[in-house]
Amino acid sequence: MSQEFVLSFKKDISLIEQPEGDRIILQSSDCKLTFKQVTSGLRTALNTLTTNKATAQQLIDLVQQRDGIHAKLKFYYHLQKLSALGWLCYSVVIDDLLLASAIPLTCDYQFSHKNVDVECKYALSRFAYCHQVEEQIVLESPLSYAKVVVSNWRGAALIAKLAKPQHFRDLTVEISGITEEIAQKFVALLLNTQMVFEVAKNASVEHTTNITLAQWEFHDLLFHTRSRKGRHTNLAGGTYRFLGQIETLPAVKSKMSAETIDLYKPNLETLKALDPSFTSVLEERKSIRDYNKIPITAQQLGEFLYRSARVRTLMKIEPTEISSRPYPAGGAIYELELYVVVNICEGISPGLYHYAPDMHQLCWLSGRNEHTEELLQGAIRGVGSDDELQVLIVIAARFQRLAWKYESIAYATILKHVGVLYQTMYLVATAMELAPCAVGYGDSDLFAQAVGTDYYAETSVGEFILGSKDSNYR
Incomplete structure (x- = not known):
């Protein structure tokens, strides 16, 4: 057990004393520990972890002074257990002021207790990032199972210095009040939370030479870890966090224009009888970027949208409206x-x-203009087509419609929905013998300008090209 850091319980750990039977209960949201026949030294040490801060050695000495050598050994075991549960925070203190604290994010977090090599340089991980949470600067990384709360301006200054490889001794320059001992402890705190890495003699950092990590971009790995369970304790799933605070968006967006086109509605029973088999559609599905000289028709576009994305039914199920x-x-x-x-x-x-989708209509927004031309040209570049595009379908998301209910996973769920809509569109287009092709990326700012939406309320998340199939295409 490292004795360098000041230890304390996480804020969500509660201590309940039960005078009857000399018991103390420590409890988190998902675990409970009961200490029986609690001695004076153990009681004081546990209360110190709750109300104050002390190093492991100070706590062990306190227990030994009050309860003897055997109690000291037993308390050492307790500390290991508390650490294994992810209940202990590790802090660096300067002049009785908190500099920074490592706080576990998961119940199985293990502080690794690596020592700083006095001969090596260390640099901030390219995955580490700072942000403001409840008026505190928090350093996090998708590589870590802990976060570091920076409680002093000197901590922020040290992080800034570590953007470049540094010996811990170098950190004492330009930052007042930082001794070599404090600098070494601070680097060790970041090292043990995977916020910094040892820089090799050839100036490479550990995770840039790791071919697996090298292929992860910062935003992708962060998005992955924060939208899946495992490396955080954020609330996730259908929490309805804005219920009673913000009105949910309606299931169907209001018409954006009074100028509408009624689209063709196919007879589904006829389609069931005449469509190719499901297996045939699956096997023949492919991206097609070559088009027939005779373009897609309004009837074909209407049938395609009807079969892919119409509202079949609307239902009111508290606390919101849903559809099929x-x-x-x-x-x-x-x-x-x-x-x-x-x-x-x-x-x-x-x-x-x-x-x-409820009325199965197209609502006119604008004629051909600079924005529509840029959207079309962006799609052409996205798929590398030489043919002139016929129809581009831009998929946008009303983000708050989903985020009103779902926490942590809202945007990840939106992207999954784009995927299943892509597949549905591909299959319908294949069954209709049209030419479909999903686009890999698009310009969300351009789309918001073209449509006149608030980028943060509704903008594009996917694009899909549709056209008539070249009769010579195989």
Whole structure:
């Protein structure tokens, strides 16, 4: 057990004393420890971890002074148990002021107790990031099972210095009040929480030479770890965190225009009889970027949207309204919106339209303009097509529609919904012998400007190209 750091309980650990039977209960949200026949030294040490801060050696000495050598050994075991449960915070203190604290994020967090090599340089991990939480600076990393709360301006200054490889002794320069001992402890705290890494003699950092980590971008790994369980204790799932505070968005967005086009509605019973088999559609599905000289028609576009994305039913199930559509969605919330950029379509004028899935209509937003041209050109670049695009379908998300219910996983769920909608569109287009192709990326700022939406309330999350299939295509 390292004796360098000041120890304390996490804030969510409660201590309950039961005078009857000399018991003390330590309890977190998911675990409880009961200490029986509690001695004076153990009682004082546990209370010290709750109300004050002390090093492991100070706590062990306190127990030994009051209860004897055997109690000291037993308390050492208790400290190991508390550490294994992820209940202990590790802090660096300077002049009785807290500099920084490592706080476990999971119940199985293990502080590794690595020592700083006095001959080596250390640098901040490229995955580490600072942000403000409840008026405190917090350093986190998707590599770590702990967060570091920086409680003093000197801690922030030390982190800034570690952007470049440093010997811990170098950290004493330019930052007042930082001794070599404090600098070494601070680097050790960050090292044991994977916020810094040892820099090799060739100036490479450990996780840049690790071929697995090298292929992770910062934002991808952070998004992955924070939208999955395992490396955080944030609330996740359907928490309804804004219930009673903010009104939920309606299941269907209001019409964006009074100028509408009623779309063709196919007879589903006829389609069931005439469509190719499901296996045939699955096997023949592919991205097609070559188009027939005769463009897609308004009837084909109407059938495609009807089969892919219409509202089948609307239902009021407290505390919100939900719907049923041809593709699946978490909680039947359906936050995705479809916008159709028509370049060439027989029966529909070029321009930008919003699809009203409940009425199965296209609502006119604008004619061909600079924004629609840029959207089309961006899609062409995204798929590398030489042919002139016929129809671009932009998939947007009303983010708050989903975030109102789901916490931690809202955006990850939106992207999953884009995926299942892509697949539904591919299968419908294949069954209709059209040419479908999903686009790998798009410009969300450009889309928000084209449609006139608030980027943070609704913007694009996917693009899909549709056209008539070249009869010579195999």
